[in-house]
Amino acid sequence: MSIVALTKVPRPSKEQRIDTIVESARKVFCACGFEKGSIVDIAADAGIAEGTIYRYFDGKRGLLDEVLRRHYAAIFDDIQQTLPAIEGYGNRLRYLIRRVLLAISSDRGMCGLITRDLRQFDTTQPSLAQSLNHQIGILMADEIKAGIKRGDFRSDVSPGIVCDMIGGGLELIAWSYMTNGKAIDVDKVTNAISRTVLSGIESNNATTASLASLVTRLEQTADRLDSA
Amino acid sequence: MSIVALTKVPRPSKEQRIDTIVESARKVFCACGFEKGSIVDIAADAGIAEGTIYRYFDGKRGLLDEVLRRHYAAIFDDIQQTLPAIEGYGNRLRYLIRRVLLAISSDRGMCGLITRDLRQFDTTQPSLAQSLNHQIGILMADEIKAGIKRGDFRSDVSPGIVCDMIGGGLELIAWSYMTNGKAIDVDKVTNAISRTVLSGIESNNATTASLASLVTRLEQTADRLDSA
């Protein structure tokens, strides 16, 4: 009896308990993935019984959702603080691409977890990672639409398709990072994607400039013919 | 006894049995996905016991592999027959994009199965869908590399990144097709992707060069008139 009394520890607050569970879940899911990461492992890591998890979370999926929610919250905070300070549609697009690449390369475990989760659709509602990733896609599309309206980008561009190409490309890069393990050169990849996309959708100034110089030469020739 | 003798049916050949199992697996996996599609369901559909499947296939994963192998074989046959007949790097790239979109839109069940499978990486070796999709990516990269070498495409383009963007974009389109169910307008999407990519990587040197030669001819004509 006295031993029990001596070793007895006051129960943590509801908030603390949730934090502990989510942190253990993050560790286990990042290490083993969602399917292979078991509730038993998470409970063991958190030092509690499996049943306790179900008091606080609506099953395994709900637990994953909370892990993802917390991960994305930091990224969105960052974006919300940085994006308005950047000038130019192309530059903001470039920042968004870079920010995602940074998130991918800075947390390999989370990258793997999200990369796998993005392709689930058995559940009735879409996975949180999907809708949160989609949010970022919307931010990109907004820049492209605004850029089209102001004439910075070609008007025959389809913002949705371009966003799919950027988002899909980033996903494939994340996936290949997970499988081959080679570190991502964030700046190099940001440049490669931005260059490809922008040269594709930006009204092409280089071409226009060289055409303009040709027109000048034509005009000068015409002048010579006139004066002759 | 006589009843048994009357209803007795000769055992199908090894090949027939394999075909039956693979076809049942395709049906069940396409309908329920790989995780949810159970061996019991497949065995029931094929009219055999679960254990029999393990005589012919190395577990559930091996069964999926055979389903995918058969699906991709038709696509690769088609590509091998068509690609060499197309003129121009841009046009061949465009064909490959279109062929993938066709595969996606023409078999929704298989599209869902593949889309989900592309993001697995728990297994020691990559999934078959991954390596087969990668094959198509290599075909695209080959066209881009050859186009760069011949000067059709800009030399500062990264073929790998561009392929990731095309492949990733196609994947996202497949994914959104699975979730929203709206039919894909193959030609419209092919155009949107091709336009975005090609305007981005095609060099405008050809157009500029032909204009420049025209101007030069005009200038020479003016010279002749001058000296006359």
Place this chain on the structure above:
DNA sequence: TCCAGTAATGAATAGCATTCATTATTCGTG
């Protein structure tokens, strides 16, 4: 007709998420 050899079976096993009756702890009130 018989008998290796081959094929098919489905009960048994092990691993998983989830549930819930039971046990432990907390905290407001007398």
Place this chain on the structure above:
DNA sequence: CACGAATAATGAATGCTATTCATTACTGGA
């Protein structure tokens, strides 16, 4: 301080998987 309802935690039990393997059924040649 003591009590006892309310709240929290437990872990064995449930039901669902894929996979295995001892047992049973079939086949084709001698």
